Amino acid sequence: MIDIQANKEEFNALLRQVNREGTDYLIEDLENLGFYDAPASTRFHLDSDGGLVVHSLNTCKAGLFLREKMIAMKPELKGLLLEDSVIVATLLHDVCKADVYQKVVKRRKDQFGNWKDVKGYDVDYSNFPMGHGEKSAIVVLRSGFDIHDDEMLAIRWHMTAWDLAFQNPEARNNINTARNKYPLCSLVNLADGIAANLLEWGTNEQEEL
Template sequence: MDKEKNKQEFEDLLRSTKREGIDYVIGDLEHDGFFEAPASAGHHLNVAGGLCQHSLNVCHAALMIYEGMEKLDPASTGKVKRESVIIASLLHDVCKTDIYHRTVKKRKNKVTGMWEDSEGYGISYKKFPMGHGEKSVIQLLLSGLALQDDEMLAIRWHMGAFGLNLNSYEDERCYDTARMEYPLCSIVQCADSLAAAIMETTSEDLDEL
Protein backbone atom coordinates (compact mmCIF):
# COMPACT_ATOMS: atom_id res chain seq x y z
CA MET A 1 0.00 0.00 0.00
CA ASP A 2 1.40 3.40 -1.01
CA LYS A 3 -0.01 5.73 1.63
CA GLU A 4 1.31 8.92 0.04
CA LYS A 5 -0.08 8.00 -3.37
CA ASN A 6 -3.45 7.16 -1.82
CA LYS A 7 -3.50 10.43 0.10
CA GLN A 8 -2.79 12.39 -3.08
CA GLU A 9 -5.51 10.59 -5.03
CA PHE A 10 -7.98 11.09 -2.19
CA GLU A 11 -7.29 14.82 -2.08
CA ASP A 12 -7.33 15.20 -5.87
CA LEU A 13 -10.71 13.47 -6.13
CA LEU A 14 -12.21 15.65 -3.43
CA ARG A 15 -10.84 18.86 -4.91
CA SER A 16 -12.16 17.87 -8.36
CA THR A 17 -15.69 18.46 -7.00
CA LYS A 18 -14.84 22.13 -6.38
CA ARG A 19 -17.15 22.02 -3.36
CA GLU A 20 -17.01 24.80 -0.81
CA GLY A 21 -15.21 23.69 2.34
CA ILE A 22 -13.21 20.81 0.84
CA ASP A 23 -9.84 22.24 1.86
CA TYR A 24 -11.06 22.66 5.44
CA VAL A 25 -12.13 19.00 5.47
CA ILE A 26 -8.79 17.81 4.13
CA GLY A 27 -6.95 19.91 6.73
CA ASP A 28 -9.05 18.50 9.58
CA LEU A 29 -8.65 14.91 8.36
CA GLU A 30 -4.88 15.29 8.16
CA HIS A 31 -4.74 16.88 11.62
CA ASP A 32 -6.91 14.15 13.16
CA GLY A 33 -4.95 11.24 11.67
CA PHE A 34 -7.35 10.00 8.98
CA PHE A 35 -4.58 9.07 6.55
CA GLU A 36 -2.79 6.89 9.13
CA ALA A 37 -5.89 5.18 10.55
CA PRO A 38 -6.89 1.57 9.78
CA ALA A 39 -10.26 0.74 8.23
CA SER A 40 -11.10 -1.70 11.02
CA ALA A 41 -9.67 -3.21 14.18
CA GLY A 42 -9.63 -6.83 13.08
CA HIS A 43 -11.22 -7.22 9.68
CA HIS A 44 -10.74 -5.47 6.32
CA LEU A 45 -7.62 -3.30 5.91
CA ASN A 46 -6.71 -3.28 9.59
CA VAL A 47 -3.37 -1.63 8.84
CA ALA A 48 -2.04 1.93 8.96
CA GLY A 49 -3.47 3.82 5.99
CA GLY A 50 -6.28 1.29 5.59
CA LEU A 51 -9.05 3.83 6.11
CA CYS A 52 -7.90 5.97 3.20
CA GLN A 53 -7.45 2.86 1.01
CA HIS A 54 -10.96 1.66 1.90
CA SER A 55 -12.42 5.08 1.13
CA LEU A 56 -10.77 5.06 -2.30
CA ASN A 57 -12.00 1.52 -2.97
CA VAL A 58 -15.55 2.57 -2.12
CA CYS A 59 -15.24 5.63 -4.37
CA HIS A 60 -13.94 3.56 -7.31
CA ALA A 61 -16.78 1.05 -6.87
CA ALA A 62 -19.38 3.81 -6.45
CA LEU A 63 -18.31 5.56 -9.66
CA MET A 64 -18.52 2.29 -11.60
CA ILE A 65 -21.99 1.60 -10.18
CA TYR A 66 -23.04 5.15 -11.03
CA GLU A 67 -21.80 4.81 -14.61
CA GLY A 68 -23.48 1.41 -14.96
CA MET A 69 -26.76 2.79 -13.66
CA GLU A 70 -26.77 5.32 -16.48
CA LYS A 71 -27.51 2.36 -18.78
CA LEU A 72 -29.73 0.36 -16.41
CA ASP A 73 -31.91 3.19 -15.17
CA PRO A 74 -31.08 6.60 -16.69
CA ALA A 75 -33.99 8.27 -14.88
CA SER A 76 -32.72 7.49 -11.39
CA THR A 77 -29.11 8.25 -12.28
CA GLY A 78 -30.22 11.66 -13.50
CA LYS A 79 -31.06 12.49 -9.91
CA VAL A 80 -27.45 11.96 -8.84
CA LYS A 81 -24.43 14.16 -9.52
CA ARG A 82 -21.00 12.65 -10.06
CA GLU A 83 -19.49 15.07 -7.54
CA SER A 84 -21.96 13.78 -4.95
CA VAL A 85 -20.88 10.19 -5.59
CA ILE A 86 -17.27 11.22 -4.95
CA ILE A 87 -18.01 13.20 -1.81
CA ALA A 88 -20.34 10.68 -0.17
CA SER A 89 -18.21 7.63 -0.97
CA LEU A 90 -14.85 9.14 -0.01
CA LEU A 91 -16.13 10.67 3.23
CA HIS A 92 -18.62 8.07 4.47
CA ASP A 93 -16.24 6.68 7.12
CA VAL A 94 -14.52 9.80 8.49
CA CYS A 95 -16.20 8.86 11.80
CA LYS A 96 -13.51 6.18 12.19
CA THR A 97 -10.64 8.68 12.19
CA ASP A 98 -10.29 8.89 15.98
CA ILE A 99 -11.58 5.56 17.31
CA TYR A 100 -8.57 3.24 16.81
CA HIS A 101 -5.47 2.91 18.96
CA ARG A 102 -2.46 0.61 18.83
CA THR A 103 -2.60 -2.35 21.18
CA VAL A 104 -1.36 -5.92 21.65
CA LYS A 105 -3.85 -8.74 21.08
CA LYS A 106 -3.75 -12.49 21.51
CA ARG A 107 -3.69 -14.34 18.19
CA LYS A 108 -3.74 -18.09 17.59
CA ASN A 109 -0.76 -19.37 15.63
CA LYS A 110 -2.16 -21.48 12.78
CA VAL A 111 0.91 -23.74 12.73
CA THR A 112 1.46 -24.41 16.45
CA GLY A 113 -2.09 -23.80 17.68
CA MET A 114 -0.64 -21.68 20.49
CA TRP A 115 -1.89 -18.21 21.46
CA GLU A 116 0.72 -15.49 21.12
CA ASP A 117 1.00 -11.70 21.33
CA SER A 118 0.31 -9.79 18.13
CA GLU A 119 0.27 -6.05 17.42
CA GLY A 120 -3.08 -4.72 16.32
CA TYR A 121 -5.76 -2.12 17.01
CA GLY A 122 -8.28 -1.58 19.76
CA ILE A 123 -11.38 0.61 19.62
CA SER A 124 -12.54 3.41 21.89
CA TYR A 125 -15.54 5.66 21.35
CA LYS A 126 -14.68 8.08 24.17
CA LYS A 127 -13.71 11.05 22.02
CA PHE A 128 -17.11 11.59 20.37
CA PRO A 129 -19.66 8.77 20.94
CA MET A 130 -22.14 9.94 18.33
CA GLY A 131 -22.72 6.74 16.36
CA HIS A 132 -21.43 5.90 12.90
CA GLY A 133 -22.91 7.50 9.80
CA GLU A 134 -24.39 10.38 11.75
CA LYS A 135 -21.02 11.11 13.30
CA SER A 136 -19.43 11.38 9.83
CA VAL A 137 -22.11 13.87 8.73
CA ILE A 138 -21.66 16.02 11.83
CA GLN A 139 -17.86 16.03 11.55
CA LEU A 140 -18.02 17.13 7.93
CA LEU A 141 -20.50 19.91 8.66
CA LEU A 142 -18.33 21.10 11.55
CA SER A 143 -15.35 21.16 9.17
CA GLY A 144 -17.29 23.59 6.98
CA LEU A 145 -18.28 21.29 4.09
CA ALA A 146 -21.41 22.37 2.22
CA LEU A 147 -23.13 18.97 2.04
CA GLN A 148 -26.28 18.43 0.00
CA ASP A 149 -29.27 16.49 1.33
CA ASP A 150 -28.64 13.30 -0.65
CA GLU A 151 -24.96 13.30 0.39
CA MET A 152 -25.85 13.59 4.07
CA LEU A 153 -28.39 10.79 3.78
CA ALA A 154 -26.07 8.53 1.79
CA ILE A 155 -23.37 8.94 4.44
CA ARG A 156 -25.82 8.52 7.32
CA TRP A 157 -27.31 5.30 5.93
CA HIS A 158 -24.27 3.78 4.17
CA MET A 159 -24.36 0.80 6.56
CA GLY A 160 -27.83 -0.12 5.34
CA ALA A 161 -29.84 -2.20 7.79
CA PHE A 162 -26.73 -2.62 9.97
CA GLY A 163 -27.05 1.07 10.85
CA LEU A 164 -30.66 0.70 11.98
CA ASN A 165 -32.02 0.67 15.49
CA LEU A 166 -34.45 -2.17 14.91
CA ASN A 167 -36.45 -1.10 17.94
CA SER A 168 -37.14 2.24 16.31
CA TYR A 169 -40.03 2.51 13.85
CA GLU A 170 -38.83 6.01 13.01
CA ASP A 171 -35.36 4.73 12.07
CA GLU A 172 -36.85 2.10 9.79
CA ARG A 173 -39.14 4.59 8.05
CA CYS A 174 -36.35 7.16 7.64
CA TYR A 175 -34.01 4.57 6.16
CA ASP A 176 -36.63 3.19 3.75
CA THR A 177 -37.64 6.70 2.66
CA ALA A 178 -34.06 7.88 2.15
CA ARG A 179 -33.24 4.82 0.04
CA MET A 180 -36.36 5.21 -2.14
CA GLU A 181 -36.11 8.98 -2.57
CA TYR A 182 -32.34 9.32 -3.02
CA PRO A 183 -30.56 6.83 -5.34
CA LEU A 184 -27.19 8.00 -4.01
CA CYS A 185 -27.96 6.10 -0.78
CA SER A 186 -28.08 2.76 -2.59
CA ILE A 187 -25.03 3.55 -4.71
CA VAL A 188 -22.81 4.27 -1.69
CA GLN A 189 -24.24 1.38 0.35
CA CYS A 190 -23.58 -1.10 -2.47
CA ALA A 191 -20.09 0.28 -3.09
CA ASP A 192 -19.17 0.01 0.60
CA SER A 193 -20.33 -3.61 0.67
CA LEU A 194 -18.41 -4.49 -2.50
CA ALA A 195 -15.23 -2.91 -1.16
CA ALA A 196 -15.31 -4.54 2.27
CA ALA A 197 -16.65 -7.97 1.30
CA ILE A 198 -14.91 -8.52 -2.05
CA MET A 199 -12.18 -6.03 -2.96
CA GLU A 200 -10.57 -6.11 0.48
CA THR A 201 -11.13 -9.75 1.44
CA THR A 202 -7.91 -11.76 1.79
CA SER A 203 -7.21 -15.49 1.71
CA GLU A 204 -6.72 -15.34 5.50
CA ASP A 205 -10.20 -13.86 5.90
CA LEU A 206 -11.64 -16.76 3.89
CA ASP A 207 -9.71 -19.32 5.94
CA GLU A 208 -11.30 -17.97 9.11
CA LEU A 209 -14.86 -18.43 7.85
Protein backbone atom coordinates in the same frame (compact mmCIF):
# COMPACT_ATOMS: atom_id res chain seq x y z
CA MET B 1 2.14 -2.82 1.98
CA ILE B 2 -0.11 0.25 2.00
CA ASP B 3 1.42 3.41 0.55
CA ILE B 4 -0.18 5.92 2.92
CA GLN B 5 1.19 9.03 1.21
CA ALA B 6 0.16 7.96 -2.30
CA ASN B 7 -3.34 7.05 -1.15
CA LYS B 8 -3.65 10.32 0.75
CA GLU B 9 -2.75 12.25 -2.38
CA GLU B 10 -5.24 10.27 -4.47
CA PHE B 11 -8.00 10.80 -1.90
CA ASN B 12 -7.36 14.55 -1.65
CA ALA B 13 -7.14 14.94 -5.43
CA LEU B 14 -10.52 13.24 -5.87
CA LEU B 15 -12.09 15.39 -3.17
CA ARG B 16 -10.64 18.59 -4.65
CA GLN B 17 -11.90 17.54 -8.09
CA VAL B 18 -15.43 18.14 -6.83
CA ASN B 19 -14.45 21.78 -6.16
CA ARG B 20 -16.60 22.43 -3.09
CA GLU B 21 -16.28 25.27 -0.62
CA GLY B 22 -14.54 24.15 2.56
CA THR B 23 -12.51 21.36 0.98
CA ASP B 24 -9.18 22.54 2.39
CA TYR B 25 -10.67 22.93 5.88
CA LEU B 26 -12.05 19.39 5.70
CA ILE B 27 -8.73 17.95 4.56
CA GLU B 28 -6.97 19.75 7.41
CA ASP B 29 -9.48 18.40 9.93
CA LEU B 30 -9.13 14.86 8.57
CA GLU B 31 -5.38 15.15 8.96
CA ASN B 32 -5.76 16.29 12.57
CA LEU B 33 -8.16 13.42 13.31
CA GLY B 34 -5.69 10.84 12.03
CA PHE B 35 -7.90 9.77 9.14
CA TYR B 36 -5.07 9.14 6.67
CA ASP B 37 -3.21 6.78 9.01
CA ALA B 38 -6.22 4.96 10.50
CA PRO B 39 -7.20 1.33 9.78
CA ALA B 40 -10.57 0.46 8.28
CA SER B 41 -11.41 -2.00 11.07
CA THR B 42 -9.95 -3.81 14.04
CA ARG B 43 -9.90 -7.22 12.35
CA PHE B 44 -12.43 -7.54 9.52
CA HIS B 45 -10.86 -5.75 6.54
CA LEU B 46 -7.80 -3.56 5.98
CA ASP B 47 -6.90 -3.66 9.66
CA SER B 48 -3.57 -1.88 9.20
CA ASP B 49 -2.26 1.65 9.10
CA GLY B 50 -3.76 3.54 6.16
CA GLY B 51 -6.51 0.99 5.61
CA LEU B 52 -9.33 3.49 6.07
CA VAL B 53 -8.26 5.59 3.09
CA VAL B 54 -7.85 2.46 0.96
CA HIS B 55 -11.40 1.42 1.89
CA SER B 56 -12.71 4.91 1.10
CA LEU B 57 -11.01 4.85 -2.31
CA ASN B 58 -12.31 1.34 -3.02
CA THR B 59 -15.83 2.44 -2.11
CA CYS B 60 -15.49 5.46 -4.41
CA LYS B 61 -14.29 3.33 -7.32
CA ALA B 62 -17.07 0.81 -6.76
CA GLY B 63 -19.59 3.65 -6.52
CA LEU B 64 -18.49 5.25 -9.78
CA PHE B 65 -18.58 1.86 -11.50
CA LEU B 66 -22.09 1.19 -10.20
CA ARG B 67 -23.21 4.66 -11.27
CA GLU B 68 -22.04 4.05 -14.81
CA LYS B 69 -23.74 0.66 -15.05
CA MET B 70 -27.00 1.82 -13.46
CA ILE B 71 -27.27 4.80 -15.79
CA ALA B 72 -26.68 2.50 -18.77
CA MET B 73 -29.54 0.31 -17.56
CA LYS B 74 -31.80 3.14 -16.38
CA PRO B 75 -30.83 6.46 -18.03
CA GLU B 76 -33.26 8.52 -15.94
CA LEU B 77 -30.97 7.96 -12.95
CA LYS B 78 -28.29 10.20 -14.45
CA GLY B 79 -29.71 13.36 -12.93
CA LEU B 80 -30.16 11.66 -9.55
CA LEU B 81 -26.71 10.08 -9.35
CA LEU B 82 -24.35 12.94 -10.02
CA GLU B 83 -20.71 11.95 -10.32
CA ASP B 84 -19.60 14.59 -7.82
CA SER B 85 -22.13 13.38 -5.27
CA VAL B 86 -20.98 9.78 -5.64
CA ILE B 87 -17.39 10.90 -5.03
CA VAL B 88 -18.29 12.98 -1.97
CA ALA B 89 -20.54 10.41 -0.32
CA THR B 90 -18.29 7.42 -0.91
CA LEU B 91 -15.03 9.11 0.07
CA LEU B 92 -16.50 10.55 3.27
CA HIS B 93 -18.88 7.81 4.42
CA ASP B 94 -16.49 6.44 7.06
CA VAL B 95 -14.66 9.51 8.35
CA CYS B 96 -16.33 8.67 11.67
CA LYS B 97 -13.64 6.01 12.14
CA ALA B 98 -10.72 8.44 12.02
CA ASP B 99 -10.34 8.80 15.79
CA VAL B 100 -11.75 5.56 17.22
CA TYR B 101 -8.91 3.06 16.78
CA GLN B 102 -6.12 2.77 19.35
CA LYS B 103 -2.98 0.74 18.70
CA VAL B 104 -2.48 -2.22 21.05
CA VAL B 105 -0.57 -5.51 21.19
CA LYS B 106 -2.78 -8.61 21.14
CA ARG B 107 -2.19 -12.32 21.59
CA ARG B 108 -3.18 -14.60 18.69
CA LYS B 109 -2.44 -18.15 17.66
CA ASP B 110 -0.47 -18.64 14.47
CA GLN B 111 -1.10 -21.40 11.92
CA PHE B 112 0.83 -23.83 14.10
CA GLY B 113 -1.27 -23.16 17.20
CA ASN B 114 1.42 -21.14 18.96
CA TRP B 115 0.55 -17.92 20.74
CA LYS B 116 2.32 -14.81 19.51
CA ASP B 117 2.20 -11.07 20.07
CA VAL B 118 0.74 -9.13 17.14
CA LYS B 119 0.04 -5.46 16.65
CA GLY B 120 -3.63 -4.62 16.49
CA TYR B 121 -6.31 -2.11 17.41
CA ASP B 122 -8.95 -1.61 20.04
CA VAL B 123 -11.92 0.71 19.71
CA ASP B 124 -12.40 3.84 21.82
CA TYR B 125 -15.49 5.93 21.08
CA SER B 126 -14.88 8.50 23.83
CA ASN B 127 -13.59 11.30 21.58
CA PHE B 128 -16.96 11.98 19.94
CA PRO B 129 -19.56 9.27 20.74
CA MET B 130 -22.09 10.31 18.11
CA GLY B 131 -22.64 7.01 16.30
CA HIS B 132 -21.50 5.89 12.87
CA GLY B 133 -23.09 7.40 9.76
CA GLU B 134 -24.40 10.39 11.68
CA LYS B 135 -20.94 11.11 13.07
CA SER B 136 -19.41 11.05 9.57
CA ALA B 137 -21.97 13.57 8.32
CA ILE B 138 -21.45 15.83 11.33
CA VAL B 139 -17.64 15.74 11.06
CA VAL B 140 -17.97 16.91 7.45
CA LEU B 141 -20.47 19.64 8.35
CA ARG B 142 -18.33 20.90 11.24
CA SER B 143 -15.44 21.37 8.84
CA GLY B 144 -17.49 23.79 6.76
CA PHE B 145 -17.59 21.54 3.70
CA ASP B 146 -20.41 22.27 1.25
CA ILE B 147 -22.23 18.94 1.37
CA HIS B 148 -25.62 18.39 -0.27
CA ASP B 149 -28.70 16.78 1.26
CA ASP B 150 -28.53 13.55 -0.74
CA GLU B 151 -24.85 13.15 0.14
CA MET B 152 -25.51 13.67 3.85
CA LEU B 153 -28.34 11.15 3.84
CA ALA B 154 -26.32 8.60 1.87
CA ILE B 155 -23.52 8.92 4.43
CA ARG B 156 -25.90 8.83 7.39
CA TRP B 157 -27.70 5.68 6.27
CA HIS B 158 -24.92 3.77 4.49
CA MET B 159 -24.99 1.01 7.13
CA THR B 160 -28.73 0.30 6.53
CA ALA B 161 -29.74 -2.83 8.45
CA TRP B 162 -26.55 -2.88 10.49
CA ASP B 163 -27.86 0.27 12.13
CA LEU B 164 -31.54 -0.58 12.06
CA ALA B 165 -31.27 -3.72 14.15
CA PHE B 166 -30.78 -1.48 17.17
CA GLN B 167 -33.12 1.34 16.23
CA ASN B 168 -36.80 2.14 16.32
CA PRO B 169 -39.63 2.35 13.75
CA GLU B 170 -38.97 6.07 13.29
CA ALA B 171 -35.43 5.28 12.13
CA ARG B 172 -36.73 2.65 9.70
CA ASN B 173 -39.18 5.18 8.28
CA ASN B 174 -36.40 7.74 7.90
CA ILE B 175 -34.09 5.41 6.04
CA ASN B 176 -36.86 4.16 3.75
CA THR B 177 -37.87 7.73 2.97
CA ALA B 178 -34.26 8.72 2.29
CA ARG B 179 -33.73 5.77 -0.05
CA ASN B 180 -36.96 6.45 -1.93
CA LYS B 181 -36.09 10.12 -2.33
CA TYR B 182 -32.38 9.76 -3.11
CA PRO B 183 -31.05 6.74 -5.07
CA LEU B 184 -27.58 7.79 -3.96
CA CYS B 185 -28.35 6.22 -0.56
CA SER B 186 -28.70 2.76 -2.07
CA LEU B 187 -25.70 3.20 -4.33
CA VAL B 188 -23.36 4.16 -1.47
CA ASN B 189 -24.62 1.25 0.64
CA LEU B 190 -23.94 -1.17 -2.22
CA ALA B 191 -20.53 0.33 -3.01
CA ASP B 192 -19.50 0.07 0.65
CA GLY B 193 -20.45 -3.60 0.74
CA ILE B 194 -18.66 -4.36 -2.53
CA ALA B 195 -15.52 -2.65 -1.26
CA ALA B 196 -15.47 -4.32 2.17
CA ASN B 197 -16.63 -7.80 1.20
CA LEU B 198 -15.24 -8.27 -2.32
CA LEU B 199 -12.48 -5.80 -3.17
CA GLU B 200 -10.99 -6.13 0.31
CA TRP B 201 -11.69 -9.81 0.82
CA GLY B 202 -8.71 -11.46 2.50
CA THR B 203 -7.06 -8.21 3.60
CA ASN B 204 -7.22 -8.67 7.37
CA GLU B 205 -4.23 -9.92 9.30
CA GLN B 206 -6.25 -12.50 11.22
CA GLU B 207 -7.05 -14.36 8.00
CA GLU B 208 -3.34 -14.46 7.13
CA LEU B 209 -2.27 -16.15 10.37
